[in-house]
Amino acid sequence: MLSNILLYNQNVNESSFIEAYLPPGLPSMEEIIEYCEKYPRLLTLRDSPLKDLQDPLVSIHVIHDWYTTLASKYFQSQSTKVFDNWQQDLQASNTDDERFDLLLKTVDRLYSVYDRVHLALSMPWTEASPMTDPELKRLLKTAFDQIVISRIPHSFYLLNNRYASTIYMQHFEWPEDAATTGDPDVVLPALPCTNQYPYQGAQLTWILTQRLDDDLPELVQGPTMTDDQLDVQVAHVMRGCTNMDVDTGGGSDAIGTRSRHSLTLLSSHDSLEESGAMSPPSKFAEYCQKANTVKLAPQWKSLAEEWLHRQINHGPLADDWTEYILASELRRMQLTILPWLSHILTVSPTNTERSPWHEFLRAKIQLEHSLYAIFYESRCNSIFDILMTNYPSACPVFEDLKTIESIIQPPKSLKKSVKESLDARLLYRGASATDIIQQYLGCIRYLKVFDPTCQTLLAIQQQVESYMITYRKDTIEGVVEMIRNRDEYDLNENSDSPYVFSDSEVDDSLAIPMDEISQLERLQRKCHDLLAMLISLCGSIPQFIEGYQTQLAQALLMNVDYDTLPEEETLEILKTHFPENTLFACEIMLKDMTESKRLDTQIHEANNSTSDFLHGIIMSRHYWPEAYRESAKEDFDKLSLLPSVEEYGQEFSNLKGGNRKLEWLPEYGSVTLELEFENRTQEWTVKPPAAIVIRLFEKCPTLSMKQIMTATNFDAETTMESLNFWYKCQVLTLDVEGFYTIVEN
Structure with a gap:
């Protein structure tokens, strides 16, 4: 029948032709399934209801279209019944077990629909039969998927995943503790299929x-x-x-x-x-x-x-x-x-x-x-907390991340995560320079573990240096403080092979613009020397040297026993990072301390009447910071803070020759004083201005800042620095009206 119809309709599209002109003698899908289940061999007989499916005059595409059309209609009707029953039975289910049983039965029903349609394909057709062509199986699969998926209710997906x-x-x-106990006797509760x-x-x-x-x-x-x-x-x-x-x-x-x-x-x-x-x-x-x-x-x-x-x-x-x-x-x-x-x-x-x-x-x-x-x-989201972990405790995290980057390309890089976390939680005005620098050192140490090529570290270095140089005025002070206390901040790594700054780095006039490759190569050499990385935070090497010289002078002038060994060790370490004579002025300052100790001993031995409370630091004027070369001696003399210095100066002239005289700078150096309270006595070593300010409270327990400035002729900065010192020592209190008062009598 199909062949006769085809011969009279050669100009008609085969697919639409099959839809519109199906001959009445062909069986339905239900009949095909019944034949396959009950009489599988009837399909190959000459009088079989499906004998036309083996007619060589019928196009294979016509047969496939016809069978797929039948199957699609069967899929539609049967899947509709299945999911209608699903909705009713699901509403009647009260427990998860009942719902899961319903899920299994529903899938079993759909599978049965799919399997029964494929029965005809598994029958003993001749080898050349269009029913054995794999293309028909693909067409049926596509039709089934499109029809069934379009009818699946959302509740089925949810329960399917829940099951x-x-x-x-x-x-x-x-169990929760299986991964943490390391118990070698742990046995998996289920087996793979x-x-x-x-x-x-x-x-x-x-x-x-x-x-x-x-x-x-x-x-x-x-x-x-x-x-x-x-x-x-x-x-x-x-x-x-x-x-x-x-x-x-x-x-x-x-x-x-x-x-x-x-x-x-x-x-x-x-x-x-x-x-x-x-x-x-x-x-x-x-x-x-x-x-x-x-x-x-x-x-x-x-x-x-x-x-x-x-x-x-x-x-x-x-x-x-x-x-x-x-x-x-x-x-x-x-x-x-x-x-x-x-x-x-x-x-x-x-x-x-x-x-x-x-x-x-x-x-x-x-x-x-x-x-x-x-x-x-996960680790990128917590990267700031990880970086704040004391080195090297968190090294396993960075080794794990390095392993992952060698396998896949993560959607978000660690470099970007670190930069974002530093901007959000570290690089802001409220954080002290020392805190920022200390956490930056942790970044350096950990990022070297993660990326030995330093490509990640380069971006972080540029970010932190840009912030510290542009927005912070306390960077140099913080860097110098950490270098002078390097043991406390663990800055002694790689001391055997320090990074040496070149002439172009030390002298700003010789600076050479560098491309990214050159910067990376320099960082690869420098990153192993944390002290050099800190110095680079200052932006300019001359500015760092000036800052270091200033702090060194402050420390030496507060030194009461001429002990310069810690400062000498720090200077020797710094000298290994710079060209020769870069820190020559600092060497002279330390030599002045050694010479001062020798002369002070000789002066006291030569004249017993020289006050035991007076010890001088004799500075070479042109090698100390400029701030220490001028004196406000008249302001200090009128306050009668210093003991008589004439005999000390005369003995110095006797030792060095009559033409050599001392010019005293009483506002510098240190004063060791003892404060007596009602129930205790405490000793402090302070700067001379701080000693003068606290002495004023001996007669008047409450003073304002303006009154102190008038009495001492100090500027506001010096006065505030002195008051803040005693306030932090809890010797003075400050009320809401701006008056400072002695805490104890």
Whole structure:
């Protein structure tokens, strides 16, 4: 019949022709299914109702279109019934068990619809029959997917994923403490479904815990490897499996490994034989096999990523920066989620288009990459807190991140995360320069671990230096303070091979513009010397030297016993970083202290009447900072703070010759004084202005700043500095009206 109709309608489109002119004698899909179930051999007889499907005069496309049309109508009617029943039965369900049973029955019904339509394709047709053409199977699959997916209610997707999640939680997930106890006797609560895999037991465990995307050709991506490429990678991995005792030992270089763990994974089929009944995981595998056939499998990737995100961000190791957490989390995923996934990806034994084993391996790599991305993002979100961890405690985090960057390209770089976190939480006016610099040192140390090439560190260096040079006036003071107290800030690293600043760096007039490559090369040499990195924060080497010379002068003038050994050690270290004679003035200052000690001893020995409370520091005028070359002696003389200095000066002239005289600078140096209170006595060594200010309170316990300035003739800056000193020492208090008062009598 079909051939006759075709002969008279050659100019008509075949697909529309079949739709419009189906001959009345052809059977319906229900009749075809019944014939296939009851009389499969009738289909090949000469008087078979479907004999026209083997007519060589009928185009194969016509037959395929006709059968697909019948199947589509059958799919539509049957799927509508199935989902109508679904909605009614779901409303009547009261418990999760009832709902899950309904889910399994619904998928079973849809699978039955799909399977019955395919019965005709599996009948004993002749080899040349259009019904045996693989293209027909593809057309039916496409039609079924389009029709069924368009009819699936949202409640089905939700329950489908909840069922898969419940199976994982109840039968695959480890106890909360399994990843932290390191117990070698921990046994997985569920087994992978291996009946379609070429490896089982300990061999499969070995493959689960190894990377399959290592050493790939440049253009090959792990999740998209072909079956042949995967076979090559598995063979390579299996060469490392020397015994059936799975060794998962290792450190940060062995991703997915941990302490030695003897574990044999059997197939779920083996466990069925032992129990005599279908276990929940096996029942789940059978369900997924049917669900995969009708394209209704749970959304495993989104579910797995949700679990990974929860475990990494909220699990017991979420805030642990001191251990190699990536290996632990990867191992956990490989031995829990992957066995669960092996059930999800099972397919019908009649499905020869897909290889479950290779699909599973690709999914394994895909989930591992998801874990890397989630872990990387998690640590980037906490990167500031990690950087604030005392070095080297958090080094495992940066080694884990470095490992991840060698495998995948994260959506957000660590460099960007560090820059954003520093801008938000460190580089602002409220933070002291010392705090900023100290945290910057932590960044340097950790980023060298993460990126030895210093490309990441270069961006951070430019960011911090730009801020400190442009917006902070206390940078040089903070840098010098930390260098002078280098033991406290652990700045003695790499002291055997210091970075030496070039002439162009020391002399601003010789500065040479540098491109990014040159800056990177310089940083690669400099980053191993933290002291040099701090000096660079000052922007200009001459400004750093000036700042260091000023603080050195302050420290020397406050020195009551001429002990310069700590300052000499610091200066010797600094000299190794600069060309010769760069710090010559500082050397002269230290020599002045040594000479002053010698002369002071001689003066007191030569004249016993010289006050024991007076000791002089004799400075070489042209080598000390300019601020210390002028005197306001008349202001200090009228306050009678200093003991008689004439005899001291006369003895100096006697020792050095009659033409050599001392010019006293009473506002500099230090004064050691003792304050007596009602119940205690305390000694301080202070600057002369501070001593003069506190002496005023001896007669008047309450004074304003203006009154003090009038009495001392000090400027506002000097007066405020002195008052703040005694306020911080809790000797003075300040009221709301601006008056300072002695705390105790």
